[in-house]
Structures are given as C-alpha cells and as structure tokens.
Amino acid sequence: MSTDTLTITDNRTGKSYEIPISDGAIRASDLRQLKLDPQDYGLMSYDPAFTNTASTKSAITYLDGDNGKLLYRGYPIEQLAEHSNFLETAYLVLFGELPTAAQLAAWQHEIITHTMVHENIKHLVDAFRHDAHPMGMFISAVAALSSFHPESSQIFDPEVRLLQIKRLIAKVPTIAAYSYRHIMGFPYNYPDNDLSYAGNFLQMMFKMTEQKYKPDPVLERALDVLFILHADHEQNCSTNTMRAIGSAHADPYVALAGAAAALYGPLHGGANEAVVHMLAKIGSIANIPAFMESVKRGEGKLMGFGHRVYKNFDPRGKIVKQLAYDVFEVTGRNPLIDIAVELERIALEDEYFISRKLYPNVDFYSGIIYQAMNLPTQMFPVLFAIPRTVGWLAQWAELLNDPEQKIARPRQVYTGSPARDYTAIEGRK
Ligand code: ACO
Numbered sequence: 001m002s003t004d005t006l007t008i009t010d011n012r013t014g015k016s017y018e019i020p021i022s023d024g025a026i027r028a029s030d031l032r033q034l035k036l037d038p039q040d041y042g043l044m045s046y047d048p049a050f051t052n053t054a055s056t057k058s059a060i061t062y063l064d065g066d067n068g069k070l071l072y073r074g075y076p077i078e079q080l081a082e083h084s085n086f087l088e089t090a091y092l093v094l095f096g097e098l099p100t101a102a103q104l105a106a107w108q109h110e111i112i113t114h115t116m117v118h119e120n121i122k123h124l125v126d127a128f129r130h131d132a133h134p135m136g137m138f139i140s141a142v143a144a145l146s147s148f149h150p151e152s153s154q155i156f157d158p159e160v161r162l163l164q165i166k167r168l169i170a171k172v173p174t175i176a177a178y179s180y181r182h183i184m185g186f187p188y189n190y191p192d193n194d195l196s197y198a199g200n201f202l203q204m205m206f207k208m209t210e211q212k213y214k215p216d217p218v219l220e221r222a223l224d225v226l227f228i229l230h231a232d233h234e235q236n237c238s239t240n241t242m243r244a245i246g247s248a249h250a251d252p253y254v255a256l257a258g259a260a261a262a263l264y265g266p267l268h269g270g271a272n273e274a275v276v277h278m279l280a281k282i283g284s285i286a287n288i289p290a291f292m293e294s295v296k297r298g299e300g301k302l303m304g305f306g307h308r309v310y311k312n313f314d315p316r317g318k319i320v321k322q323l324a325y326d327v328f329e330v331t332g333r334n335p336l337i338d339i340a341v342e343l344e345r346i347a348l349e350d351e352y353f354i355s356r357k358l359y360p361n362v363d364f365y366s367g368i369i370y371q372a373m374n375l376p377t378q379m380f381p382v383l384f385a386i387p388r389t390v391g392w393l394a395q396w397a398e399l400l401n402d403p404e405q406k407i408a409r410p411r412q413v414y415t416g417s418p419a420r421d422y423t424a425i426e427g428r429k
Pocket of ligand 1: 267
C-alpha cells in the first residue's frame with residue numbers, strides 16, 4: 001500500500017476508502033466517494049472562512065506562519081526590502097524571476113508610459129462629494145477603466161492580458177492621487193515620468209506650485225519599501241476575491257475593483273486606519289492598561305494584532321517598525337509611536353495575547369508612518385491597494401493559466417426548511 005494515502009473508514013457504512021495525499025493535501029472531491037447510497041451527493045468538507053482549505057496551487061508567495069517567513073518567488077521579504085525596489089519586485093512577483101538590467105529598464109519604461117488615465121476619469125472622481133472616502137473613488141475609477149479598455153475582456157490573449165497588467169500597475173497610483181486631491185480640494189497633478197514609481201506617486205499627491213517636485217529620498221524609499229512589503233500575501237481575503245471574480249472570466253479591471261472592495265474592510269486592509277483611530281482614542285500611555293482590560297473583556301479588538309496565518313510574528317511588522325523610526329528622522333516623531341510601542345510591549349507579555357498567539361501585524365506600524373508623512377487616514381487602504389495590485393494581477397494570471405481551475409463555486413450545508421407548499425396570505429399565522 002502506498003504511504004502517501006489516507007485511509008478513511010465511514011462508520012455509517014463500515015466501508016473503508018484510500019485517498020491519495022499529494023503536496024500535503026487530499027482532494028476534497030475524493031471525499032465524495034463516501035456515500036450512504038448511490039443517490040447521495042457524497043461527503044463534503046465543511047470549512048467556513050476556508051481556514052483549512054487550499055483553493056489553488058500557487059508558485060508566487062510562500063508564507064510560513066509558525067516561523068514568520070514570507071518569500072516572494074523564493075526570495076525572503078527581508079532581502080527584497082533591503083536590496084530591491086518596488087518595480088523590480090513587481091516584475092519578480094509577476095514573472096517569477098528577478099529581471100536582468102535590460103529587462104528591468106524595459107519594464108520600468110513600459111510602466112511609466114501607462115501612468116496617465118483618460119481625462120474622463122477626472123470627471124468621474126469630480127462627481128464624488130468632497131468628503132467621499134477615497135477608497136470609494138478608487139474602487140469606482142478602477143472598475144470604470146474596464147469601459148475605457150474594452151479589449152481587456154480578451155483575458156486569454158497573453159498580449160492583451162499583459163497590456164492590462166501594465167496599465168493597472170501604472171494607473172493605480174494616478175487614481176489614488178486623484179482621490180486624495182479631490183478630498184483636499186486641490187487640482188490634480190499629472191504623472192512625472194522622470195521620477196521613480198514611489199517618487200511620482202508622492203509628486204502626484206503633494207506637488208503644489210513648484211515647477212519640479214523633488215521627493216524626499218528617505219520618504220520615497222520608505223514608501224517604496226512599504227510597497228514591496230504589501231505586494232502579495234498569497235490567498236488572503238482580497239486575493240481570494242480577485243480569483244473568485246476572475247474565475248468567472250470577468251476582465252481584470254472589474255475583478256480588481258472587487259478585490260479592492262474586500263481590502264477596504266477593517267479586518268483586512270482597513271486595519272491600519274483602525275489602528276491609528278484606536279491609538280488616538282487611547283490618547284496616552286496611562287490609558288493603555290484600562291484599554292487592554294476592555295479588549296480582554298471582548299469589548300473590542302486590539303487592531304493591528306493577530307493574523308490568520310502568522311502565529312509567531314509577522315516579518316513585515318518588524319521591517320515596518322524600523323522604517324517608522326527612519327521616517328520620523330525626516331518628518332518628526334509621531335506621538336502615537338510611543339503609545340504603539342508600549343501597547344506592543346504590554347501585549348507581548350500578557351497571557352491573553354500570548355496564549356492566542358497574537359502579534360503585531362504589518363498594519364500595526366504602517367498607519368503611524370503614513371500619518372507622519374501627512375497622509376490622511378482615509379488614504380491608508382488606498383496606499384495598500386496600490387502595491388497589492390501587483391499580487392492580485394499575478395494571482396489572476398496564474399489562475400487563468402491553471403488548467404485545474406474552474407468557476408469558483410463552493411458548496412453549502414443546507415440548514416433551512418424542507419420542501420413545503422406555498423401558503424396563501426389568509427392562511428398564515
Ligand atoms: N485583539 C484581541 N483579540 C483577538 C484579536 C485582536 N486583534 N485577534 C484575535 N483575537 C482573539 C479572538 O477573539 C479569539 O479569541 P477566543 O479564542 O477567546 O474567541 C482568538 O484571538 C482567535 O482569533 P480568531 O478571530 O479566530 O482569528 P482569525 O484568524 O479568524 O482572525 C484577524 C484574524 C481577522 C486578523 C484577527 O486577528 C483580527 O481581527 N485582528 C484585528 C484586525 C487586523 O489587525 N487586521 C489586519 C490583518 S493583516 C492584513 O490584512 C494586512
């Protein structure tokens with residue numbers, strides 16, 4: 001008997017089944033052999049929130065939650081954050097290998113030449129109220145791009161697909177900056193192709209009357225590193241959304257708008273915004289113990305703590321904490337950092353957090369950096385969506401090239417009423 005199998009005995013029938021194990025997983029569909037009678041659909045696995053279900057094979061990102069490891073295409077995140085830049089990392093995530101010098105130059109040129117958006121996108125953003133959440137504008141404008149690039153529906157044409165990938169990576173910073181300028185009541189800035197990806201984004205956000213905007217090199221690098229850290233994170237909620245919409249063969253713009261909508265949720269990409277609100281509400285170090293007690297009583301969560309997969313530490317969190325101090329050298333210290341550091345110290349010594357394996361995640365410190373850089377809290381999820389666009393697109397392309405994938409369609413365990421006849425209204429109690 002092969003050892004790479006699982007033997008299951010169905011005690012309802014007394015029958016035994018041998019199910020292959022491959023890559024540390026069994027195929028859930030193999031469970032369907034376990035039936036009470038031939039008409040039976042067969043056994044299903046019940047897994048709300050997919051806590052133990054692999055929905056795909058993927059060669060993009062490796063995450064070892066117990067040991068706090070994150071690799072893009074095999075390269076540790078710490079090395080990429082130290083040596084790479086965002087567009088180089090984007091190339092790696094999308095195409096699987098680090099680019100040669102010539103490939104990188106061509107890639108950077110191709111992204112730069114797609115940074116502009118149709119003028120009508122400005123009118124679309126203009127139509128939002130002055131106090132609209134930028135994520136609403138971002139999601140809408142990305143979805144609208146689908147109608148500006150109708151050929152994007154040809155998702156199985158590799159050239160067309162690659163063009164949309166370049167367009168999306170190039171245009172999301174422009175859309176993000178427009179949404180910021182709209183809420184601020186400032187005129188929109190066009191892209192400046194002399195600048196780096198992060199430098200150009202800062203220019204589109206902050207340029208006022210000066211002829212040429214010069215990004216601060218420390219802030220430009222900090223933003224670039226934050227973009228690297230957020231580029232992909234395997235099958236998280238928004239990526240799963242991207243894949244689910246993509247599995248219906250929708251074009252990448254509308255699929256990405258859906259993924260961004262998932263990211264907007266406070267349990268996902270909205271967490272860094274929630275962290276800053278939480279720290280501001282705590283207000284001072286003296287108030288931390290009382291706040292911690294309220295968390296332990298279940299009256300709220302310690303935002304920026306905990307992760308579905310990391311149960312030791314989030315390697316991105318460590319890098320972001322160091323980055324915060326680099327940024328404060330330029331911007332001045334954000335007073336929230338002292339509350340954050342003390343909160344982290346107390347939490348890491350507290351039995352409640354230790355026993356539940358709750359550690360600071362990437363969002364715990366990123367919001368404090370963004371705030372020090374003068375970015376309003378509503379922009380935080382947008383700042384997450386820009387780099388994650390790369391991961392969403394890499395995962396989407398992988399899905400389309402995967403012969404095992406079909407339209408995503410989970411099953412359910414029905415708990416409702418059995419079939420019954422319609423009752424006329426007079427007869428209802
Ligand atoms: N504060 C206090 N308690 C927490 C926290 C937290 N941040 N996170 C989890 N717990 C507790 C839960 O109440 C639960 O306790 P119990 O066993 O007594 O019921 C236990 O820890 C296990 O938590 P789950 O909810 O089962 O963990 P899950 O894996 O489903 O949730 C999540 C992960 C959503 C990230 C959660 O930890 C959370 O809500 N954190 C705060 C929001 C946040 O920071 N999100 C960012 C995630 S990273 C990202 O998207 C980039």
